[in-house]
Amino acid sequence: MPDQISLGRRNFGRFIIWGSAIFLILTVLLQSLDQTNFLTFGFENWRPTLYAYLLWAFCLCLGQVILYGEQGKRRLFILPAVLFVISVVIFPLIFALGIAFSSWNLSSPDGRQFNGLANVYQMWADPFYWNALKNMIYYTLAILVEYVIAFGLALLLNTQIKARKFFRVAFLMPLMLSPVAVSWMIGKSMLEARFGPISRLARELGWENPSFFGSHEMARSVIMMMDAWTFIPLMMIMILAGLQAIPKEMHEAADVDGAPPWKKFWEITFPLMLPVSITAILIRIIFKLKLADIIINVTSGGPGGATDSVTSFIFREYRDRSNVGYGTFLAIFYLIIIVILMTILIKIADKWMKPRY
Amino acid sequence: MKKQIFHDTAKDLSFKPNWMFNRLIIYGILIIWAFICLFPIYWTITTTFKAAPDVMKGNIVPWWDFTPKWLGLKSLGLSPNTIFVENTVREEFLKRFWNSTIIAFSSSTIAVALGSCTAYGLSRFSYRFGFMRNSDISFFFLSQLILPPVVLALPFLVLYKELALLDTRIGLIALYTLTVLPIVIWIMRDQFGSIPVELEEAALVDGLSLWKAFITIILPIALPGIIAAFIISLVLTWNEYFFAALLTSSHAKTLPVMVASQTGSQGIAWWSMAALSFAAILPLVIIGIILEKFIIKGMAAGAVK
Numbered sequence: 001m002p003d004q005i006s007l008g009r010r011n012f013g014r015f016i017i018w019g020s021a022i023f024l025i026l027t028v029l030l031q032s033l034d035q036t037n038f039l040t041f042g043f044e045n046w047r048p049t050l051y052a053y054l055l056w057a058f059c060l061c062l063g064q065v066i067l068y069g070e071q072g073k074r075r076l077f078i079l080p081a082v083l084f085v086i087s088v089v090i091f092p093l094i095f096a097l098g099i100a101f102s103s104w105n106l107s108s109p110d111g112r113q114f115n116g117l118a119n120v121y122q123m124w125a126d127p128f129y130w131n132a133l134k135n136m137i138y139y140t141l142a143i144l145v146e147y148v149i150a151f152g153l154a155l156l157l158n159t160q161i162k163a164r165k166f167f168r169v170a171f172l173m174p175l176m177l178s179p180v181a182v183s184w185m186i187g188k189s190m191l192e193a194r195f196g197p198i199s200r201l202a203r204e205l206g207w208e209n210p211s212f213f214g215s216h217e218m219a220r221s222v223i224m225m226m227d228a229w230t231f232i233p234l235m236m237i238m239i240l241a242g243l244q245a246i247p248k249e250m251h252e253a254a255d256v257d258g259a260p261p262w263k264k265f266w267e268i269t270f271p272l273m274l275p276v277s278i279t280a281i282l283i284r285i286i287f288k289l290k291l292a293d294i295i296i297n298v299t300s301g302g303p304g305g306a307t308d309s310v311t312s313f314i315f316r317e318y319r320d321r322s323n324v325g326y327g328t329f330l331a332i333f334y335l336i337i338i339v340i341l342m343t344i345l346i347k348i349a350d351k352w353m354k355p356r357y
Numbered sequence: 358m359k360k361q362i363f364h365d366t367a368k369d370l371s372f373k374p375n376w377m378f379n380r381l382i383i384y385g386i387l388i389i390w391a392f393i394c395l396f397p398i399y400w401t402i403t404t405t406f407k408a409a410p411d412v413m414k415g416n417i418v419p420w421w422d423f424t425p426k427w428l429g430l431k432s433l434g435l436s437p438n439t440i441f442v443e444n445t446v447r448e449e450f451l452k453r454f455w456n457s458t459i460i461a462f463s464s465s466t467i468a469v470a471l472g473s474c475t476a477y478g479l480s481r482f483s484y485r486f487g488f489m490r491n492s493d494i495s496f497f498f499l500s501q502l503i504l505p506p507v508v509l510a511l512p513f514l515v516l517y518k519e520l521a522l523l524d525t526r527i528g529l530i531a532l533y534t535l536t537v538l539p540i541v542i543w544i545m546r547d548q549f550g551s552i553p554v555e556l557e558e559a560a561l562v563d564g565l566s567l568w569k570a571f572i573t574i575i576l577p578i579a580l581p582g583i584i585a586a587f588i589i590s591l592v593l594t595w596n597e598y599f600f601a602a603l604l605t606s607s608h609a610k611t612l613p614v615m616v617a618s619q620t621g622s623q624g625i626a627w628w629s630m631a632a633l634s635f636a637a638i639l640p641l642v643i644i645g646i647i648l649e650k651f652i653i654k655g656m657a658a659g660a661v662k
Contacts, residue, residue, distance in 0.1 A: 044521070045519055045520055045521040046519045046520050046521075047520055047521055050520055070567065073566075073567050073568060074478065074482045074484075074567065075478075075484070076474075076568075077474045077475060077477055077478025077479075077482070077571075078474065078475045078478040078479060078484065078494065080471055080474070081471045081472065081474065081475040081498070081538065081542075082475075082486075082494070082497075084471060084534070084535070084538075085497070085498065085501060085535065085538065088509075088531060088532070088535045089501060089504065089509070089535065092509055092512040092513060092516060093508070093509075093512070095512045095515075095516065096508065096509075096511070096512040099511065099512060099515065152386075153390060156383055156386060156387055157387075159383060161383065161384070161387065165649075166391075167387050167391055168649060168653070169645065169646055169649045170391040170394050170395055171390065171391065171394055172645055172649060172652065172653070173394050173395060173398065173642065173645060174394050174397075175592075176592055176638070176641040176642060176644070176645040176652075177398075177596070177638045177641065177642075178595065178596035178598070178612075178613050178616070178637050178638060178641070179596060179598060179613075180596075180598045180613040180614075180616045180617045180637070181401075181613070181616055181634040181637045181638045182397070183617075184616065184630055184634045185397045185398075185400065185401045185631075185634055186397050188630075189400070189401075189404065189627055189630070189631070190397060190400060194413075195412050195413055195415060197400060197415065197417065200415050229393070229394075234656060237653050237656045237657060238656060238657060240653075240657070241653075241656075241657030286502055286503055289503075289505055290505050290506060290507075290599075292506075292507070292599055293598045293599060293613075296598075296599075296602075296617075297598075297617050310505075310507070311505060311506070311507040311599070314507050314510075314511075315507070315510075315599070315602075315603070318510075318511060318514075318603070319603075324511050324514070324515065327511050328511045328512065331505070331507045331508040331510075331511065332508060334505065334507070334508070335504070335505065335508045338503060338505065339503065342503055
């Protein structure tokens with residue numbers, strides 16, 4: 001039932017929304033004029049625009065309640081989050097598109113220059129970027145191995161064992177640790193060629209001069225293993241939750257039929273776990289595509305770009321060369337690839353996701 | 358004598374040793390994996406107390422093959438004999454620690470507040486914003502999860518420079534809130550979905566307003582989910598390195614950035630790096646041990662429908 005809103009209240013609501021909107025537009029206009037040196041107001045930065053935006057957002061939320069009463073209060077549940085996400089994602093993304101097609105080096109005094117498709121050509125001829133994309137494929141494929149390990153561990157945790165809580169906490173630990181700390185703890189000290197405990201172990205096992213970041217394949221697999229070490233718990237716990245949701249009768253029925261364990265797994269557990277597995281793998285892929293911290297801190301992409309991920313590559317592109325324009329273009333290109341691939345993956349996964357119990 | 362229904366076949370009887378063997382393998386694998394998970398943490402803690410010769414000799418067990426020394430904590434100015442003395446490293450460390458704490462806690466709080474309201478609204482009412490309906494709005498929020506941080510990093514660098522938000526805590530808080538918001542919404546949607554609608558219907562009939570019913574009745578019931586979402590946000594924001602490395606320089610630098618900036622510059626002075634790494638992971642290790650139940654709950658949310 002719509003509330004009775006008086007005309008005066010309605011006008012007031014409209015007034016604060018439109019009033020603050022006009023104020024926001026005016027501020028933006030004045031600031032742009034100031035920026036382009038048409039007029040001088042002496043703004044030091046764009047803060048006034050930010051404040052005007054915040055005021056408008058606040059008035060918009062308040063206006064909903066004033067204008068629509070009960071209905072407006074319902075909108076109030078999601079409006080702040082929508083405004084927040086739009087202002088910190090959509091707006092910067094549009095802004096990023098502008099930067100992506102320009103040559104902009106923060107360390108050079110020229111400022112931003114529109115350069116059309118030059119960044120596209122540069123990317124096309126940039127072997128290191130394609131190499132980083134290729135590495136991302138390797139890194140993503142490693143998820144299958146992680147999945148098998150996580151599934152195995154979840155199965156073990158789901159059996160009748162003592163000290164289950166201890167094992168759960170212990171298995172969860174790697175996920176809690178900061179990737180930067182992990183980079184030092186494992187990458188820089190435990191894998192250190194002379195004194196690291198893992199190198200010592202390798203020497204005991206007969207590897208003369210253990211070097212974990214010497215060859216391309218070795219370095220890449222070490223990075224994969226460190227990343228797997230931190231993220232296996234995430235998949236393991238999702239799979240464990242799925243295992244615990246399987247109705248007990250399923251297993252009992254199979255036991256009565258006298259099915260051997262491996263058959264029980266392949267014909268009951270695994271198919272039932274398919275939806276959960278796919279969710280876990282998709283989420284893991286999403287996290288994997290952001291992989292950077294460990295690479296930046298342990299190898300900074302070396303040797304010869306063998307361990308570079310797209311994110312770490314762009315990070316260095318900015319850090320070492322202050323090349324904002326080109327870096328942003330690479331990032332946008334990466335985003336487009338991700339969105340296309342993820343959409344296809346989700347579409348394919350949807351077919352398999354139908355719960356079977 | 359009662360007739361036995363299930364006879365023990367020869368196969369069943371011979372199963373016993375097999376079962377023992379299975380147990381042995383299961384515990385064997387579990388213990389090996391627990392060792393893999395815990396050893397790096399143990400290594401870091403013990404290395405904090407090692408001097409250079411201990412590191413070079415590869416000593417691992419304290420008191421047995423090396424005597425613990427206060428080297429690591431001394432380098433941070435936190436050992437017993439330096440704790441009351443002025444120390445620039447400690448000042449620096451505490452500042453970073455405090456920055457991390459404030460940023461992680463504020464962004465998690467904001468994300469949980471915004472996310473809970475959104476998830477509640479989406480699970481209870483039907484909205485229409487233009488062509489966007491509930492499922493579209495949900496997708497809009499969750500799709501932010503796919504967005505790689507690197508896409509936002511450079512535009513934000515430029516924007517924050519213009520807005521004078523570079524190297525400020527507020528700037529980082531806004532970004533971190535954004536990165537964990539989809540996860541919070543994911544967890545809370547699951548949580549609110551499991552609370553029966555009749556509950557607030559009864560409250561509304563009793564004359565409570567919409568928001569009052571939400572705050573006084575629904576939120577307390579959803580508390581486990583809220584705690585789970587908060588802790589997972591805390592873990593992610595505390596550990597965040599990428600944005601912090603790009604957007605802060607001196608004032609708002611967080612602990613991970615400090616840890617990263619020290620690596621490599623210490624030579625064989627492993628004890629100081631170990632102490633720093635240990636300090637960076639300690640809060641979360643404690644949270645992980647105490648609140649493990651909630652973390653698991655949060656991660657399992659949405660996995661099972």
